[in-house]
Amino acid sequence: MTREPEAxxxxxxxxxxFRREAPITRISLGPGAPTAWLVTRWEDARAVxxxxxxxxxxxxxxxxxxxxxxxxxxxxxxxDNPIHDVFRKVLTxxxxxxxxEALREATARIFDGLMDELVVHRPVADLVEAVALPLPxxxxxxxxxxxxxxxxxxxxHSKVLIDNTVTGAQKAAAxxxxxxxxxxxxxRRRKEPRDDLITRLGQQVDAGTFTTRDAADVGAFLxxxxxxxxxxxxxxxxxxxxxxxxxxxxxxxxxxELATAIEELLRYLTIxxxxxxxxxxxxxxxxxxxxxxxxxxxxMLNSANRDEAIxxxxxxxxxxxxxxARQHVAFGYGIHQCLGQPLAxxxxxxxxxxxxRRLPNLRVADRQEVIYKPHAAAYGPALLPVTW
Numbered sequence: 471m472t473r474e475p476e477a478x479x480x481x482x483x484x485x486x487x488f489r490r491e492a493p494i495t496r497i498s499l500g501p502g503a504p505t506a507w508l509v510t511r512w513e514d515a516r517a518v519x520x521x522x523x524x525x526x527x528x529x530x531x532x533x534x535x536x537x538x539x540x541x542x543x544x545x546x547x548x549x550d551n552p553i554h555d556v557f558r559k560v561l562t563x564x565x566x567x568x569x570x571e572a573l574r575e576a577t578a579r580i581f582d583g584l585m586d587e588l589v590v591h592r593p594v595a596d597l598v599e600a601v602a603l604p605l606p607x608x609x610x611x612x613x614x615x616x617x618x619x620x621x622x623x624x625x626x627h628s629k630v631l632i633d634n635t636v637t638g639a640q641k642a643a644a645x646x647x648x649x650x651x652x653x654x655x656x657x658r659r660r661k662e663p664r665d666d667l668i669t670r671l672g673q674q675v676d677a678g679t680f681t682t683r684d685a686a687d688v689g690a691f692l693x694x695x696x697x698x699x700x701x702x703x704x705x706x707x708x709x710x711x712x713x714x715x716x717x718x719x720x721x722x723x724x725x726x727e728l729a730t731a732i733e734e735l736l737r738y739l740t741i742x743x744x745x746x747x748x749x750x751x752x753x754x755x756x757x758x759x760x761x762x763x764x765x766x767x768x769x770m771l772n773s774a775n776r777d778e779a780i781x782x783x784x785x786x787x788x789x790x791x792x793x794x795a796r797q798h799v800a801f802g803y804g805i806h807q808c809l810g811q812p813l814a815x816x817x818x819x820x821x822x823x824x825x826x827r828r829l830p831n832l833r834v835a836d837r838q839e840v841i842y843k844p845h846a847a848a849y850g851p852a853l854l855p856v857t858w
Contacts, residue, residue, distance in 0.1 A: 471484050471485070472844065473844070478840070478842055479706060479709060479710055479713070479738075479739060480786065481740070481743070481770075481772040481773055481776060485510050485770060485772070485773035485776070486773075486776070486786075488508065488510040488773070489510045489511050489773060489776075489777060489778070493509070493510050493511040493514055493757065494507055494508070494509055494510075494511075494514060494756060494757060494759045495507070495508050495510075496508070497768070499534055499535075499536055500536060503534075503535075503536050504532060504534060504766055505766070506534035506747075506765070506766035506767055506768050507759070507761060507765060507766065507767045507768070508767075508768050508770065509745075509756070509767055509768065509769045509770065509774075510770050510773040510774065511757075511773075511774060511777050511779070512774040512775070512777035512779065512780045512781075512797075512799065513757075513777075513779070513780075514756050514757050514774075515769045515770070515771065515774040515799055515803065516774075516799060516803045516804075517756050517757075518748060518756055518767055518769055519746065519748070519769060519799070519802060519803040519804040519806070519807075520803060520804040520805075521754060521756075521804075523750060523751055523752040523753075523754045524748040524749065524750055524751065524767065525550050525748065525749050525750075525751045526547065526548050526549065526550065526554075526747075526748060526806055527540075527541075527548060527549065527550055527749070528540060528541055528548050528747075529541075530749045530751070531749075531764060532749045532750070532764040532765060532766050533747060533749040533766055534747045534748075534749065534766030534767065534768050535747060539638040539641060539642055541645070542645070542649070542683070542684070542687045543557065543680070543684050543687065544557065544649075544680075544683070544684045544685070544686065544687025544688040544689075544690070544691060545645070545687055545690075545691045546558060546561075546688070546691070547691070547695070547806055551805070554805065554806070555805075556679065556680065557680070557684075557688060558805075558809065560671075560674055560679060560688075561688070561692075561809055562809070564613075564667055564670070565809050565810055565811075565812055565813060566812070567812045570812040570813050570816050571816065573609065573612070573613065573813070573816065574816055574820060576609070576612055577605075577609050577816065577817055577820045578820050578824070580605055580608045580609060580612075581601070581605055581820055581821055581824060582824075584600065584601050584604060584605060585601070585824075585825070585828055587600070588600045588601060589828070589829070589858070593857060594835045594838070594855060594856070594857045595855070595856060595857075596853055596854060596855055596856075597704075597705065597708060597854040597855075597856045598701065598705050598850075598851055598852065598853060598854045601704065601821070601825070602701045602702075602704040602705045602708075602851075602854070603697070603698075603701040604621065605700075605701075605704070605817065605821060606696060606697035606698075606699075606700040606701050606704075606817055607621040607624065607697040607701075608621070609696075609697075609813070609817060610692065610693055610696035610697050610813075611693075612666075613666070613667055613696075613813075614666060614667045614668050614689055614692060614693065615655075615659065615664055615666025615667060615668040615669060616652075616655065616668065616689070616693065620651070623647075623651070624648065624693050624694070624697070627644040627645075627647055627648050627694070628644075628648075628693065628694040628697065628698045629698065629846075630643075630644035635845045645687075645690065648690035648693065648694065649683065649686045649687045649690045650686075651686075651690075652668070652685075652686035652687070652689040652690045652693075653682055653683055653685075653686035655668055655686070655689070656668055656671060656672050656675065656682055656685045656686050656689065657672075657682060659671075659672045660672040660673075660675065660676065667689070667692075668685075668689055671685035671688055671689060672685060692810070695808075695810060696810050696813065698848055699741060699814065699848050700813075700814050700817050700818070701850065702741045702843075702846075702848050702849060702850025702851075703735070703736070703739065703741055703814065703818060703850070704817075704818065704821055704822070705850045705851040705854050706735075706739045706741065706849070706850050706851065707735045707739065707818060707822050708822070708825065708832070708854065708856075709834075709840065709851065709854070710735060710738065710739060710788055711822065711826065712832070712833060712834065713788075714788050714790075717731075717788065717789075717790045718826055720790035720791060721790075721822060721823040721826065722823060722827075727790075727791070728819055728823060729815075729819065730790065730791065730792070730793075730795055730796070731790035731791075732815055732818045732819055732822070733792075733795035733796045733798065734788065734789060734790050734791075734792045734795040735788075735790070735818070735822075736795075736798055736800040736801075736815075736818075737775045737781070737792075737795050737798035737800060738775070738788045739800075740771050740772035740775045740798070740800045741800075741848045741849050741850055742771045742772065742800070742802075742847065742848060742849075743772055743846075743847070743848070743849035744768075744847040745768045745769050745770040745771055745772075746768070746769045746771060746802055746806075747766065747767070747768055747769075748766070748767045748768075748769065749764065749765070749766050749767070750762060750763050750764060750765045750766075750767065751763055771799050771800060771802070774799050775798045775799060775800060780794070780797060781794065781797075801814075829858040831858050832856055832857075832858045833856065833857060833858070834854070834855065834856060834857075835855040835856055835857040836857070838855035839853075839855075840853065840854055840855070841853040
């Protein structure tokens with residue numbers, strides 16, 4: 471299902487009809503691909519995502535994907551317990567709010583540097599290339615201890631991993647390339663430790679928690695997950711605020727108001743346009759619909775976040791003061807809920823208000839077109855030409 475050209479920030483309008491008339495319905499993934507259950511309501515989405523009778527393992531028969539493949543243990547988002555638990559427990563402390571808050575000052579410094587370069591050298595610029603993509607790359611590189619000079623390498627391979635049009639072999643090659651690089655870096659940090667996440671992953675290798683390759687794959691996964699997604703949210707957030715300039719004061723009304731505004735942007739925009747995929751490993755029932763073992767499910771987060779039953783009749787409107795905005799499922803739900811969400815929130819809280827403070831006349835450049843990524847699992851602008 472495709473977005474309407476005149477409403478690129480909204481999910482396909484058909485989802486509203488599904489929520490009202492067929493909230494859990496069978497769909498086809500294309501010729502030769504398996505069918506799957508499409509889950510479109512907020513309540514059902516949370517029920518499925520929290521259900522231990524579902525699996526995220528891409529290699530299981532029935533998993534709803536055109537390019538089935540297996541992921542290494544370090545890509546723990548695609549692992550079931552007990553493997554998932556081992557990796558998540560190691561990483562949870564790294565993404566605690568207190569540790570992420572310690573990165574806020576560095577994030578602001580990185581952003582200021584990017585903005586200085588933007589305003590001095592570019593009267594018209596692609597905001598994606600100049601700010602939205604490099605900022606999360608720099609921040610996650612600082613967290614991990616990865617040299618930023620390799621950021622182009624990471625961006626190119628990350629794009630492959632979230633592109634729904636490439637083959638399983640292409641995705642496996644991108645995943646392998648990232649892992650090879652990080653494996654070398656993990657070994658280097660085991661010999662020459664620093665105060666960074668790669669070093670602490672190396673310490674888990676020394677402790678026997680997992681292998682060097684596992685540690686490398688964790689680092690590769692975090693690099694991939696930690697920059698492309700936030701880059702898309704920055705771009706979409708800017709576009710949404712340009713469309714609703716009357717709501718910009720909410721960004722400056724106070725810390726709590728800013729936090730609520732960011733939650734509403736996450737709800738309203740929901741970059742996971744392909745949803746989250748699961749496969750049933752046991753029979754279970756959702757809203758009187760029987761799901762059988764081996765059935766695939768696709769949980770449409772962007773539809774769930776526009777559910778009128780939860781977010782009222784104004785669910786399709788942007789309201790930066792929405793009281794229950796944080797009830798969104800933009801980061802998923804259940805044991806696989808996004809581990810890096812405190813980092814994403816912090817980056818958005820730093821970037822969006824300061825961007826409009828520094829460039830109060832920011833706008834899409836005249837006679838320039840915003841180009842979106844219709845086939846990416848994480849939706850956002852590929853090109854955002856702006857002037858000020």
